[in-house]
Amino acid sequence: MDQGSPPPCDGIGIVDFLQGKNYFITGATGFLGKALVEKMLRGIPDVGKLFLLIKGKDKEATMKRLKSEIINAEVFKILKAIHGSSYEAFMMSKLVPVCGDVCSANLGIDADTTNEIAKEIDVIINSAAKTTWDTRYDVAINVNTKGPARVLEFGKKCKKLRLFLHVSSAYVNGTRQGVFFEKPFCLELRTARRDTITSKAQEISVPFLDIDAEIKLASVAVESIDRNADRIMRELGMERARIHGWCSTYEMTKAMGEMLIDSMRSSIPTVIIRPSLIESTYREPFPGWIQGYKVPILAAYGQCQLPGFVGDPDTIADTVPMDMVVNATLTALAKHGIDGKPELHVYHVATSVANPHSFKDAFNYAYDYFSSSPLLDSKGKKIAIRPMKFLASMDSFTDFIKNEVAQRSGLTPDDNVYMSDPKRYLRMQLACFKTVHRFMRIANLYKAYMFYKGRFDVTNTKRLIEDMSIEERKRFDFDIESINWEHYIKSVHIPGVRKHLLRQPPAAKL
Numbered sequence: 001m002d003q004g005s006p007p008p009c010d011g012i013g014i015v016d017f018l019q020g021k022n023y024f025i026t027g028a029t030g031f032l033g034k035a036l037v038e039k040m041l042r043g044i045p046d047v048g049k050l051f052l053l054i055k056g057k058d059k060e061a062t063m064k065r066l067k068s069e070i071i072n073a074e075v076f077k078i079l080k081a082i083h084g085s086s087y088e089a090f091m092m093s094k095l096v097p098v099c100g101d102v103c104s105a106n107l108g109i110d111a112d113t114t115n116e117i118a119k120e121i122d123v124i125i126n127s128a129a130k131t132t133w134d135t136r137y138d139v140a141i142n143v144n145t146k147g148p149a150r151v152l153e154f155g156k157k158c159k160k161l162r163l164f165l166h167v168s169s170a171y172v173n174g175t176r177q178g179v180f181f182e183k184p185f186c187l188e189l190r191t192a193r194r195d196t197i198t199s200k201a202q203e204i205s206v207p208f209l210d211i212d213a214e215i216k217l218a219s220v221a222v223e224s225i226d227r228n229a230d231r232i233m234r235e236l237g238m239e240r241a242r243i244h245g246w247c248s249t250y251e252m253t254k255a256m257g258e259m260l261i262d263s264m265r266s267s268i269p270t271v272i273i274r275p276s277l278i279e280s281t282y283r284e285p286f287p288g289w290i291q292g293y294k295v296p297i298l299a300a301y302g303q304c305q306l307p308g309f310v311g312d313p314d315t316i317a318d319t320v321p322m323d324m325v326v327n328a329t330l331t332a333l334a335k336h337g338i339d340g341k342p343e344l345h346v347y348h349v350a351t352s353v354a355n356p357h358s359f360k361d362a363f364n365y366a367y368d369y370f371s372s373s374p375l376l377d378s379k380g381k382k383i384a385i386r387p388m389k390f391l392a393s394m395d396s397f398t399d400f401i402k403n404e405v406a407q408r409s410g411l412t413p414d415d416n417v418y419m420s421d422p423k424r425y426l427r428m429q430l431a432c433f434k435t436v437h438r439f440m441r442i443a444n445l446y447k448a449y450m451f452y453k454g455r456f457d458v459t460n461t462k463r464l465i466e467d468m469s470i471e472e473r474k475r476f477d478f479d480i481e482s483i484n485w486e487h488y489i490k491s492v493h494i495p496g497v498r499k500h501l502l503r504q505p506p507a508a509k510l
Contacts (some may be wrong), residue, residue, distance in 0.1 A: 170456045
């Protein structure tokens with residue numbers, strides 16, 4: 001990023017503020033939450049206690065999850081090397097598991113525990129979320145909309161609270177075209193959502209959004225459904241999002257969460273971090289670390305499962321490495337924790353304006369990587385791929401993927417299988433149908449982003465960097481303009497996905 005004037009000698013005072021403080025963190029077992037906890041323990045000398053809200057049936061179950069999902073997680077291997085045999089003792093001295101969840105009143109925390117920890121907490125970081133784009137509407141509202149409100153209410157019981165930080169998403173800005181500024185949503189102006197975000201974004205006409213009515217709708221709907229509740233509630237959420245100008249249930253419910261925070265925060269200093277699509281780490285704690293249970297599209301492409309996809313190849317792929325999101329979060333936290341002003345500040349951690357790259361670029365880099373370092377199939381053979389084919393519509397993608405799946409299965413129009421073995425033919429047809437249906441669902445979820453024309457301004461985020469000292473910029477780097485996308489995708493991200501998600505060893509280059 002353009003650094004502007006020389007950095008101030010003293011900088012923001014990130015470490016000075018963060019050390020010695022006690023933190024209450026939700027979502028600590030998730031991708032972002034783990035990375036955040038890791039950086040705090042590794043990068044902040046003398047950090048205080050981290051109270052981690054972890055869902056479990058009792059304290060014993062919560063402690064078990066702390067050990068298995070956090071202390072034993074691979075992302076902490078640098079910390080483990082630093083502390084050696086005293087690693088677990090160090091972690092247990094810093095991490096305090098709190099049994100509860102964001103879906104319950106008072107976060108499911110009993111009165112005695114509330115009274116005990118409310119006296120100690122200086123900062124709250126809420127990163128708990130349901131991030132699947134088409135999550136059931138009732139579940140998404142409970143976690144993404146009502147969850148932040150419950151965490152904020154809990155924060156009001158913490159007498160020492162210096163700051164409330166909420167992790168949202170840049171995509172709460174909706175489906176319009178143009179540049180979105182880093183401004184909060186305002187509950188009173190939620191009828192159109194236009195001036196609350198940016199004067200440069202294309203305005204769209206959307207119906208009045210009543211959050212209470214949406215909450216009631218989800219509740220009544222789930223109570224009235226006897227069969228196929230999961231499918232119906234997923235479809236309801238996506239439909240409500242489209243009606244109100246969002247691409248997905250996730251975005252809409254996260255946006256409503258922001259609105260509730262702004263209306264409820266009173267005089268609590270508040271920060272909202274809006275990252276774009278978070279990918280593997282760039283440098284910290286080591287390059288390429290990623291966590292998840294779904295295979296990314298780039299990996300599916302490398303497996304030759306998805307040789308074509310619906311979308312505009314020139315659409316900007318707004319992705320950002322995880323460690324840069326973590327560093328921006330901690331920097332903003334310190335900045336406004338020190339200021340202590342009863343204001344709400346918003347930061348985009350995104351690349352579409354400051355350092356854009358297209359889907360065409362990303363898949364070209366992926367093609368180069370997989371051509372020289374192919375993935376292996378179930379039999380250990382190298383998988384050959386071809387350049388990604390972009391389809392302009394769902395109809396063309398449907399025809400393409402049906403033909404691809406049929407050819408691979410051997411189910412062609414002139415096949416004699418039906419005459420010789422009708423049962424086998426029907427089994428093949430059913431398998432093909434399921435495969436096509438799976439790819440159609442993926443395409444329907446992604447298509448809005450593959451044609452997305454919104455851009456995320458990062459003026460506030462740039463100013464954070466300008467306020468940092470040279471040393472702080474080294475220790476808490478989130479200069480998104482420094483990302484070399486070809487290097488990142490080919491040498492960091494895909495190798496990371498290969499190792500941590502696909503569990504395949506690095507391939508010898510052809």
